[in-house]
Amino acid sequence: MARKLRKLLAGVTVNERYGNRMELVTDGQRAVSTLVVLKSSGFEHLSNITCVDWIDENRMDVTYNLWSYTHRLHAVIKAQTHRDAPEVSTALDIWPQAQVYEREIHEMFGVEFTGNPDLSPLFLHNWRDIPPLRKDFDTEEYSRRAYGVVDGVEEAGV
Amino acid sequence: MLKVSREEILDGKFERVLNFFRSRSLWMLYYCTGCGAVELPPTMTSRFDMERFGIGPMATPRQADILLVTGYVSVKTLKRIVRSYEQMPEPKWVVGFGSCPVNGGIYWKSYATINQLDRYIPVDLSLNGCMPRPQAVIDGFVNLMEMIKKGEAVGYKKYRLNYEWYKRNQAEVLERTEPVLRPGIASVAKAQETKKKISIVEGVK
Numbered sequence: 001m002a003r004k005l006r007k008l009l010a011g012v013t014v015n016e017r018y019g020n021r022m023e024l025v026t027d028g029q030r031a032v033s034t035l036v037v038l039k040s041s042g043f044e045h046l047s048n049i050t051c052v053d054w055i056d057e058n059r060m061d062v063t064y065n066l067w068s069y070t071h072r073l074h075a076v077i078k079a080q081t082h083r084d085a086p087e088v089s090t091a092l093d094i095w096p097q098a099q100v101y102e103r104e105i106h107e108m109f110g111v112e113f114t115g116n117p118d119l120s121p122l123f124l125h126n127w128r129d130i131p132p133l134r135k136d137f138d139t140e141e142y143s144r145r146a147y148g149v150v151d152g153v154e155e156a157g158v
Numbered sequence: 159m160l161k162v163s164r165e166e167i168l169d170g171k172f173e174r175v176l177n178f179f180r181s182r183s184l185w186m187l188y189y190c191t192g193c194g195a196v197e198l199p200p201t202m203t204s205r206f207d208m209e210r211f212g213i214g215p216m217a218t219p220r221q222a223d224i225l226l227v228t229g230y231v232s233v234k235t236l237k238r239i240v241r242s243y244e245q246m247p248e249p250k251w252v253v254g255f256g257s258c259p260v261n262g263g264i265y266w267k268s269y270a271t272i273n274q275l276d277r278y279i280p281v282d283l284s285l286n287g288c289m290p291r292p293q294a295v296i297d298g299f300v301n302l303m304e305m306i307k308k309g310e311a312v313g314y315k316k317y318r319l320n321y322e323w324y325k326r327n328q329a330e331v332l333e334r335t336e337p338v339l340r341p342g343i344a345s346v347a348k349a350q351e352t353k354k355k356i357s358i359v360e361g362v363k
Contacts (some may be wrong), residue, residue, distance in 0.1 A: 125233045129337045132269045138339065140267045145198070146331065146338045147273040150261035 001041075001073055008037050021074045028062070032080035035064060039094055043068040043075055049091070049101035051109045053083070053094040055135040060086040062111060081111070090116040108133040179221070181306040182247060184213045184299075187222035187246070189239060191342040192229015194255045194289050201292040213299055224302070225279075229289075230258035230271045236278060239334055243279050248314045250301060253267065254284040255295070264287055279329045280313035 002016045013025040013032055013044070026034050047065040064077040079088050082156065090113040091098040099118070105111050106119040110131040111117060121127060130137055187200055202208050202215060216222040219242040229238060245251065252275075257263040259275035266273050275281055282305065285298040305311040317324060 079251055123234075125237065126332065128334050129269075137269070139269045142269045142338055143262070143267050143273065146269070146275065146334075147262070147271075149231050150266075150274050 001071060005041065008041070009034055016020045020072060021076070022073060024077045026079055028075065028079050028081040028086070028088045031077065032091060032094070033064065033089055034077055034079075035094050036068075038066055038075060038077070042070045042074070045069065046091070046095040047050045048096060049098060049105060051111060051133075052078075053109060053133070055083070058083045058109060060090050062105065064084070064091070077101065086111040087114060088112075088120070089114050092116055107131065110134065130147075170309075176310050177307055184224055184306075185216035185222045186213055186224040186226055187216050187219050187242065187279070188226040188227050188228060189233050189235075189242060191235045191239070192256070192258060192275045194228030196294055197255075197289050197295060198226075198228065205290040206296060208296065208299070211296070211299060211303065215246040219243075220247065222246055223287045225250065225252045226255055227252065227259050227275060227281075228255040230256075230263060230265045230268075231274065231275055232270045233331055236272055236328070238280060240328055249306075250314050251282045251306070252279055252312050252313055253298065253302065254281045256290060257286045257288045260284050260286055272331060278324060278331070279317040280324070282311045282313040325335055 002014050004023050005012075006014045009024070009026075011026075012030065015023045017023055019079075024038075043066040045067040048068055050063045050065075052061040052063060060081045060083045061079065062079040064079070066075040066077065067073075068075070070100060081087060086109070088111060090102060092102070092113075092115065094130070097109060099116070100122070102113045102116050103119055103122045106116075107121050107124060107127070108131050124132070129142065130141065132142075164193070188195070190198070200206055208214070213224075219225070221247075225239070225243055225246060231239060238241075243250070254260060254275050258265055259281065260273070262271065262273035265271045273277065283298055285294055285301045287294055302311060
C-alpha cells in the first residue's frame with residue numbers, strides 16, 4: 001500500500017509504521033488532494049482531525065486519522081503549516097463530518113480552514129484572547145487574572 | 159388556616175417555626191456539572207438513603223430548595239447555574255460539592271473553569287473532598303439542616319443584599335469585552351479604527 005501511495009502522491013513523504021499503520025507528511029496546500037487520493041484508494045473512514053502545535057519548530061501540524069475497512073490499515077496525515085498563519089483547505093467536501101473538527105481546531109488553535117463556510121465558536125463562551133490550546137497561551141496566568149486566586153492555593157504549592 | 163400577627167412575624171418566632179419545618183423537607187436540584195454526579199446515586203438509593211433525612215431529588219428549579227453544584231463549573235455552565243438559581247423561589251440554599259467550587263480543585267489552572275463559586279452565587283455550605291463520599295454528603299446535608307433550623311443559612315438574603323456585587327462578578331466573566339492576558343489590545347485596535355475612520359472623513363473633506 002505504501003509503495004502504491006508513494007507512486008500516486010508525489011512530494012508526500014510516506015512512512016510505514018508498526019505493521020498496519022502509516023504516516024504521511026505533507027503541507028497545507030497538498031493536504032486535501034492527499035486526502036482525496038487516500039479516500040479513493042480505500043481509506044473510507046475519517047476518525048478524527050486534531051492539531052499539534054510545535055512551537056520550537058514554528059510549525060502547526062493539522063493531523064487527520066484515517067482508517068481503511070478494506071485494507072485494515074490506519075493512516076495518519078500530517079499537514080504541516082506555518083505557525084504564524086496556519087492555513088489548510090477544508091476537508092468538508094470529502095467528509096461532511098469534518099465540520100465539527102474544523103470548527104473546534106479553528107477555535108482552539110486558530111487554524112484557518114479555507115472554504116469552510118461556518119467557523120463560528122463552538123465551545124468557548126465569549127472568548128477574547130488568543131486560542132487557548134496554542135502553546136504560547138499561559139492558562140495559569142489567564143485563570144489567575146480572569147477568575148481570581150483563592151487564598152491557600154498558592155501556599156499549598158500546587 | 160394559621161393566623162400570624164404582625165408582632166410575631168417581626169419577633170421572628172414564626173420564622174423559627176417555619177425554619178424548623180423547612181429543614182425537614184428539602185427538595186434538591188442537583189446540577190451535575192462535573193464528576194461529582196457519580197456520588198449521588200448511592201447517596202439517594204437504598205444503601206445510604208438520603209430520603210430518611212427528608213431530602214429528595216427535584217426535577218425543576220421552580221420547585222427546588224437546594225441547588226447542588228457537583229464538581230467543576232465552566233464559564234458556560236456558570237451562566238446556566240445563575241439562571242437556575244435565579245429561577246428558584248426563596249428560601250433557597252446552595253451546596254458546593256467537591257473541591258472545585260471551593261477553589262478550582264485540580265482544574266484551578268484551567269482557562270475554562272471558574273475558581274470560586276462563592277463569588278458568583280452565595281454558597282451556604284461547601285463539601286470538600288475530591289470526591290466526597292456519600293457519608294460526607296449526608297453529613298453535609300445534616301449540617302445544612304441544622305443551619306437552616308438555626309436560621310444561619312442565609313445565602314439567598316446575602317444574594318439579595320449584595321445583588322450588584324454578584325451581578326458585577328458574573329458579568330466580569332460572562333460578558334467579557336477585552337482580552338484578559340493583554341488588556342487594552344481590543345481598545346487600542348478600536349481607537350486605531352476610529353482614528354482611521356476620522357482620517358478618512360477628513361480626507362473626504
